[in-house]
Amino acid sequence: MEKIVNALIAAIEVWDPYTAGHQRRVATLAMAIAREMGFNKKRLDILRIAAILHDIGKINLPSEILCKPGKLADCEFNLIKIHSEAGYDILKKIDFPDIVADIVYQHHEKMDGSGYPLGLTGNNILLEARILNVADVVEAISSNRPYRPALGIEKALREIEENENDKYVKDTTRICLALFKEKNFQLEDIKLRETEREPS
Numbered sequence: 769m770e771k772i773v774n775a776l777i778a779a780i781e782v783w784d785p786y787t788a789g790h791q792r793r794v795a796t797l798a799m800a801i802a803r804e805m806g807f808n809k810k811r812l813d814i815l816r817i818a819a820i821l822h823d824i825g826k827i828n829l830p831s832e833i834l835c836k837p838g839k840l841a842d843c844e845f846n847l848i849k850i851h852s853e854a855g856y857d858i859l860k861k862i863d864f865p866d867i868v869a870d871i872v873y874q875h876h877e878k879m880d881g882s883g884y885p886l887g888l889t890g891n892n893i894l895l896e897a898r899i900l901n902v903a904d905v906v907e908a909i910s911s912n913r914p915y916r917p918a919l920g921i922e923k924a925l926r927e928i929e930e931n932e933n934d935k936y937v938k939d940t941t942r943i944c945l946a947l948f949k950e951k952n953f954q955l956e957d958i959k960l961r962e963t964e965r966e967p968s
Contacts, residue, residue, distance in 0.1 A: 795819035818871035825854030
């Protein structure tokens with residue numbers, strides 16, 4: 769399983785190095801939140817795999833869209849939104865626990881139903897997907913993107929705090945906020961296992 773994860777990460781790095789780094793940093797935060805919530809080792813491992821590979825569906829997208837420096841047109845953004853389902857289709861074909869693909873499928877769903885691709889609400893969204901969504905949003909806002917410079921961690925934390933219960937589950941946002949404000953958590957690439965290739 770670890771070799772499969774390594775191979776998929778390597779494929780993403782060749783196609784889009786930014787996406788690979790983003791996934792690793794999101795995985796670091798998602799795992800930290802899940803540990804604070806008391807996840808056992810098996811559940812942490814499943815979340816780790818889903819988080820490291822949550823944007824693998826972007827491998828289906830043209831690189832000129834992924835790397836576009838300006839604002840995306842509506843049709844381009846609609847293409848981007850397909851990546852959740854594309855990732856699900858890829859991961860369902862691999863011998864991972866079934867929930868890995870489901871977490872990836874749901875990682876852009878919001879508590880109020882405003883997310884995609886299914887418009888799920890509340891507890892209809894897997895807890896792992898809700899954790900991954902918060903981690904994804906925090907990393908995306910606080911880091912550089914192809915179309916804009918980093919907006920900073922304070923703005924990222926303000927986004928999840930102001931929208932908890934509407935978009936993001938309160939328990940998860942509270943833990944995420946405490947990690948940064950009380951425990952000096954830093955976003956960095958996930959420390960991969962010894963059997964995995966070390967991040968450059």
